[in-house]
Amino acid sequence: MADGHYQKGILRRQAIVEAAAEAFARAGFEGTSVLEIAADVGISRAGLFHHFETKEDLLMAVLDHREQLDREVFVSSGSRRAGGLGVLRGMVLLARRNEERPGLVRLYVVLGAEATAPDHPAHAYFAQHYARILDGTTRALESARDRGVLRAGVDPAGFASDLIALQDGLQLQWLLRPDQTGIATRLEAQIQSALTHDLWTDPSPA
Secondary structure (H helix, E strand, O other): OHHHHHHHHHHHHHHHHHHHHHHHHHHOOOOOOHHHHHHHHOOOHHHHHHHOOOHHHHHHHHHHHHHHHHHHHHHHOOHHHHHHHHHHHHHHHHHHHHOOOHHHHHHHHHHHHHOOOOOOOOHHHHHHHHHHHHHHHHHHHHHHHHOOOEOOOOOHHHHHHHHHHHHHHHHHHHHHOOOOOOOHHHHHHHHHHOEOOOOOOOOOOO
16 A cells, blocks of 8 residues: 555656646746646646745756657667767767657756756756767767777867867757758767767777
8 A cells, every 4th residue: 555655656656747848848937837737637736746845946956857768769779888989979870869758848948048057056057968979978978089090180079069069059959950951860960970980880890
């Protein structure tokens, strides 16, 4: 009986997070009310606050959920087992997956723009998120350089920054013109332009 109650609580919490993600993607954090999210799930405001003490806590849960989904795609691709090239492949594979889930892309774009304000509750999250991605992409490109497959003259840190900017810009364009703009194909082309070896095959051992 207790286990059933616990499982029901987990499912309700998940439903709240999913409803909040959709609402935040539509109207942003500031433009979404807790009452709206609660109504979408079919519970009261008090019922929602039984699972999340504040609206800010719910926002963090939504962002953590999105990050977990991204991590699952990345890990399931096996990209981490192939060193720097694997990380770069993972970026493309994740972009392909994101083209199948516009709601999550919209959530990221909307909240990321809002969070540029220093007093936004997700400001620190996004600052750390970008720092982590920039560091990981830079290290992936440095690994590619050490394996001899990065073109001469390509600066890993600078290219990583440009690559992330391209990815974010492509996501915005795709949301506005999904029938004319893609994310993964152009991101892959940009990555390949920095390599002397095909992205999808492992170079022969030295």
